Amino acid sequence: MPQQIPADSVGLVEPKIHRFDTPLELECGRTLPSYELVYETYGTLNRTATNAVLICHALSGHHHAAGYNSMDDKRPGWWDTCIGPGKVIDTNRFFVVCLNNLGGCHGSSGPSSINPETGQPWGPDFPMMTIKDWVNSQARLADVLGIQRWAAVIGGSMGGMQALQWSIDYPERLGHAVVIAAAPKLSAQNIAFNEVARQSILTDPNFHGGRYYLHDTYPRQGLILARMVGHITYLSDDAMRMKFGRDLRAGRFHYGFDVEFQVESYLRHQGEVFSRNFDANTYLLMTKALDYFDPAREFGDNLETALAQPSCKFLIVSFTSDWRFAPERSREIVDGLVHAGRDVSYAEIDTPKGHDAFLLDIPEYTKLFGAYMHRVANEIENRANDVEASHA
């Protein structure tokens, strides 16, 4: 519980739900007849609705990006380091929207919600989602909120991929795309890690073909394993060495398979916490959406052609020790944008913290990201002043 809400926090926030009754056609060929999206907003939408920023979440993410949902919250939203008054994404200047993607398990329609046709949880029958589908559903949420054009669409990791897809699919609906620690598509190694995570869930005896809701159980072990594998890829070798080294929990070897090293204890704990808070079917679906992501595919496998579609300006950021989506992967996006003649800036943050660095308060990162967002806010405000002056 926060004893006192910090001054640079957006404070207490409440999620909102919107129900959509217009069917959403999906890339997999199926249609969601109706669905709900849960979202949070921070800051105030200006009169001309030009200061809205969309935050796209990463693999295990959701709508609660900043502030606290109650005074009992142990921790603020997942990107509280960057969102708040005076922070990088300054809620004094921006109206920030973050939603839980379709297929999620934190309030938006997904495998664990009730299929209105059967009255049972969707489970494995929930349609497969893609990044493109998410972008389409987010565009509809923008319509509902009266946002014609985002000042920026921002995301890290899988969120960065959504920002990239936004720029390609709705070029006229965003001014800037901020793509952090992402890649233009997954490598075979990335997909391999996702597959290990999925197999650990799919082969858990409590999975029941994805209908575990009906058996009043869930594939706990599978989820723990999946998260452990994922977590290893989010940290770097250096970050793990600095955090745990080869420290032992009891100070000596036990010559058995119980937890001995601190790193084992940490991974099991992370897996355990995750397994209690995340739905296995959602994890399967979201890792698959990552695997499918390849915006170049509909442009003859030519990334440059795909990146000729956007008209927004780009900030691409990578982290030197990120091996899940290494700087080279970000540079593929940068090169594609440069070849296509788009406006792009690129920064490579030197840090040992690995892929997860995008969520952390790293001074160089905060400074550069902040400088960029400062410019975005200035652009909006200058334009607003110009408009007002011309009306005067």
Added chain:
Amino acid sequence: MRDDLQLISDWIPQGATLLDLGCGDGTLLAWLGEHKQTRGYGLEINQDNLAACFEKGVNVLEQDLDGGLGNFQDLRFDYVVMTQALQAVLRPDQILNEMVRVGREAIITFPNFGHWWVRSYLALRGRMPVSSTLPYEWYNTPNIHLCTVQDFETHCRKNNIRILERQVINRHHRSGFLAKLWPNLFGEIAIYRVKA
């Protein structure tokens, strides 16, 4: 704006595409973008400079010039500019070749080590020269490949790089009569427009 940057911007036509190597805080790109509607990118590794470019709305890519320009296609830009960085790169010869490959023309400025003052400093004092254009000590200087106007021109001739235009200026960024007559002796800063 710095006078040498002013001189460079006079050479750059309306609407040109640019690559600025070691673009610093983006002053040149911002000015050209605003006044001549140029488009392009800066390359920079200093993160304070990157932040300044972001604020100005200048496209800047974090990229080390010593890694080359392999990520840019042949003749991708009308102009490739490099001000006061030639002497600081590991292989100035290679970066020069890259500049005239990637750009239709290249504009380069560097401190002339053949200037009379530098020569006499070394000759009379027997120490590495320190001045406003060469403000470092021998041990902390980023300038690892200093050259003279003559060196540069000889190098260009040997490597089939055509010199289209030359300006030499003094520390006050003026081009005097003597500098025009004996650029290698009286020019402190050399500015060249070249192409392959």
